[in-house]
Amino acid sequence: xxxxxxxxxxxxxxxxxxxxxxxxxxxxxxxxxxxxxxxxxxxxxxxxxxxxxxxxxxxxxxxxxxxxxxxxxxxxxxxxxxxxxxxxxxxxxxxxxxxxxxxxxxxxxxxxxxxx
Amino acid sequence: xxxxxxxxxxxxxxxxxxxxxxxxxxxxxxxxxxxxxxxxxxxxxxxxxxxxxxxxxxxxxxxxxxxxxxxxxxxxxxxxxxxxxxxxxxxxxxxxxxxxxxxxxxxxxxxxxx
Numbered sequence: 001x002x003x004x005x006x007x008x009x010x011x012x013x014x015x016x017x018x019x020x021x022x023x024x025x026x027x028x029x030x031x032x033x034x035x036x037x038x039x040x041x042x043x044x045x046x047x048x049x050x051x052x053x054x055x056x057x058x059x060x061x062x063x064x065x066x067x068x069x070x071x072x073x074x075x076x077x078x079x080x081x082x083x084x085x086x087x088x089x090x091x092x093x094x095x096x097x098x099x100x101x102x103x104x105x106x107x108x109x110x111x112x113x114x115x116x
Numbered sequence: 117x118x119x120x121x122x123x124x125x126x127x128x129x130x131x132x133x134x135x136x137x138x139x140x141x142x143x144x145x146x147x148x149x150x151x152x153x154x155x156x157x158x159x160x161x162x163x164x165x166x167x168x169x170x171x172x173x174x175x176x177x178x179x180x181x182x183x184x185x186x187x188x189x190x191x192x193x194x195x196x197x198x199x200x201x202x203x204x205x206x207x208x209x210x211x212x213x214x215x216x217x218x219x220x221x222x223x224x225x226x227x228x229x230x
Binding site for chain 2: 033040042106108
């Protein structure tokens with residue numbers, strides 16, 4: 001079946017521009033996560049949704065980062081007034097559920113953001 | 117603080133030369149330990165979940181094991197197509213908590229030469 005999809009795959013932004021990154025999770029997956037991956041590093045958590053509720057946004061690096069999932073399916077990560085340090089790969093992952101037991105997260109291909 | 121450390125950072129093997137990758141972790145209330153494979157320019161691909169010490173899982177040439185402090189990914193008779201970065205991650209948090217996020221190590225970059 002279809003996996004997690006992300007668009008655009010590549011984005012070049014000039015410093016100060018706003019960008020919006022889209023994530024389409026696996027159909028029926030309740031939980032959705034955003035991660036940031038710098039070159040040569042492991043992914044780092046940004047934020048987490050359960051359906052449309054944003055339950056954890058502790059990883060967002062500044063108030064320039066904003067995420068939403070208004071209908072509990074597609075999610076958008078928005079970065080305002082981009083800075084060079086925002087350059088990274090942004091990964092979206094979805095999982096069936098997150099409760100007492102643990103469910104594996106399935107990742108999309110990522111969006112590579114380059115801020116010039 | 118929850119933490120994951122992977123070693124070695126990079127590993128070069130000859131085809132058929134078996135080896136192991138290490139993942140050491142500290143986490144409050146382990147809910148799961150995950151292994152992923154990541155190819156250049158792609159997102160992490162799920163391999164295994166381990167839940168409790170003593171658990172083992174296998175898939176083709178890969179076998180993952182778990183103790184209370186670390187996990188190993190054993191690669192038996194690797195092939196060039198096994199070349200990738202292998203990521204280890206833990207999911208912690210107390211029962212009923214919202215902490216669903218994974219905490220990743222930096223990965224081990226594996227190269228298998230023919």
